Amino acid sequence: DTGVSQNPRHKITKRGQNVTFRCDPISEHNRLYWYRQTLGQGPEFLTYFQNEAQLEKSRLLSDRFSAERPKGSFSTLEIQRTEQGDSAMYLCASSRTGSMDSPLHFGNGTRLTVT
Amino acid sequence: QKEVEQNSGPLSVPEGAIASLNCTYSDRGSQSFFWYRQYSGKSPELIMSIYSNGDKEDGRFTAQLNKASQYVSLLIRDSQPSDSATYLCAVRSGFGNEKLTFGTGTRLTIIP
Numbered sequence: 001d002t003g004v005s006q007n008p009r010h011k012i013t014k015r016g017q018n019v020t021f022r023c024d025p026i027s028e029h030n031r032l033y034w035y036r037q038t039l040g041q042g043p044e045f046l047t048y049f050q051n052e053a054q055l056e057k058s059r060l061l062s063d064r065f066s067a068e069r070p071k072g073s074f075s076t077l078e079i080q081r082t083e084q085g086d087s088a089m090y091l092c093a094s095s096r097t098g099s100m101d102s103p104l105h106f107g108n109g110t111r112l113t114v115t
Numbered sequence: 116q117k118e119v120e121q122n123s124g125p126l127s128v129p130e131g132a133i134a135s136l137n138c139t140y141s142d143r144g145s146q147s148f149f150w151y152r153q154y155s156g157k158s159p160e161l162i163m164s165i166y167s168n169g170d171k172e173d174g175r176f177t178a179q180l181n182k183a184s185q186y187v188s189l190l191i192r193d194s195q196p197s198d199s200a201t202y203l204c205a206v207r208s209g210f211g212n213e214k215l216t217f218g219t220g221t222r223l224t225i226i227p
Contacts (some may be wrong), residue, residue, distance in 0.1 A: 042203050042217030104148055106158040
């Protein structure tokens with residue numbers, strides 16, 4: 001049972017550049033979530049997909065952020081025109097559908113540093 | 116008021132003692148509750164989930180839920196140094212709202 005895989009593990013970029021992260025969920029999971037976590041805080045919800053449909057997006061999420069899951073398998077999160085405030089750990093998680101019991105299983109995260 | 120509140124700690128507990136971690140939530144309609152452990156620089160890993168009022172035990176861990184008081188707790192018996200981590204409480208509000216909302220976490224240190 002392979003877990004959730006995220007790439008890259010670390011990304012350093014200059015302010016104003018675009019970055020893209022990839023997440024491969026657990027194969028039988030059809031829900032996929034993106035969270036962001038900064039030091040000393042809990043994970044903050046960004047968006048989630050069921051299969052290829054993006055069902056919810058945080059109201060706090062800037063329009064510089066976009067996520068896709070074109071074939072209902074892997075997902076990408078793109079941040080355009082990065083700002084220093086975007087520096088954080090970006091976590092992807094997946095879960096099964098159909099039950100309130102389904103926990104989220106997290107990947108190892110992508111740590112973004114914007115200089 | 117935050118949706119999910121936890122005491123950020125740090126909470127220090129002697130090795131072998133019981134560690135008690137608490138969490139309150141604001142949405143009375145919340146259906147399911149999860150405890151995650153997060154080591155420094157790592158991603159959260161699931162410890163336990165609970166959906167019904169009362170206690171649920173799994174090894175050294177016991178989750179307690181009181182929906183009337185909007186309160187969920189995690190007890191760790193026979194605390195070990197390897198239990199030193201940040202413990203995150205997460206709440207799923209209800210059907211049609213599938214995301215988990217996390218608290219800020221409680222940092223636990225087990226003192227040998």
